[in-house]
Structure formats: structure tokens, C-alpha cells
């Protein structure tokens with residue numbers, strides 16, 4: 007998968023298909039809200055497994071009932087690439103199974 011930087015315009019266009027995800031500076035971000043702390047912890051572990059599978063890792067923060075992600079591609083000098091969008095897409099597909107909104 008390409009690690010070429012995406013333009014701001016292209017990134018914002020692609021995020022239209024990822025509800026709740028945003029471009030903040032040079033990262034894409036999302037905060038999920040969960041029904042409980044244990045549901046948030048379970049989603050956090052699920053995301054960690056996805057990240058290991060993709061070999062692509064976000065800043066991943068577990069709160070009381072939230073899971074926050076912030077990611078860009080280090081190997082592209084800290085730009086947003088297809089790898090970040092792939093991770094976001096995989097997480098967006100998994101999150102609802104945990105009751106995340």
C-alpha cells in the first residue's frame with residue numbers, strides 16, 4: 007500500500023466516507039464513545055490487534071468510556087497516507103460491534 011502523502015483536499019474527501027473522523031493538523035482523528043469502561047477497553051484491544059495486523063499504529067487513548075485515535079504515517083514524514091485511511095476504515099468497521107458511537 008502506498009505511503010505517499012495525500013493532499014489535504016484528497017484526505018478531506020476520503021474522510022467524508024468515515025463518519026466522525028477528522029483531519030486535525032497532519033493527523034486523522036476520531037473519538038469513540040462506548041457504553042462502559044470495559045467496552046472501551048475491549049475496543050482498545052481490538053484496535054491494537056488491527057494495528058499489529060496492518061503494522062500501522064495510532065496514538066490510542068483509553069478513557070473512562072472513550073477510545074481516541076490520532077494517526078499519521080511516520081515513514082512518510084508525518085503525513086496522512088493510504089495506510090492511515092486503511093486503519094481508519096478497519097476501525098470504523100469494528101467499532102459498532104462494541105457498541106461504539
Ligand SMILES: C[C@H](O)[C@H](O)[C@H]1CNC2=NC(N)=NC(=O)C2=N1
Pocket residue numbers: 061062063064077078079080081082
Ligand atoms: C518498522 C515498522 O514496520 C514501522 O516502524 C511501522 C510501524 N508502525 C507505523 N505506524 C505509523 N503510524 N506510521 C509508520 O510509519 C509506521 N511504521
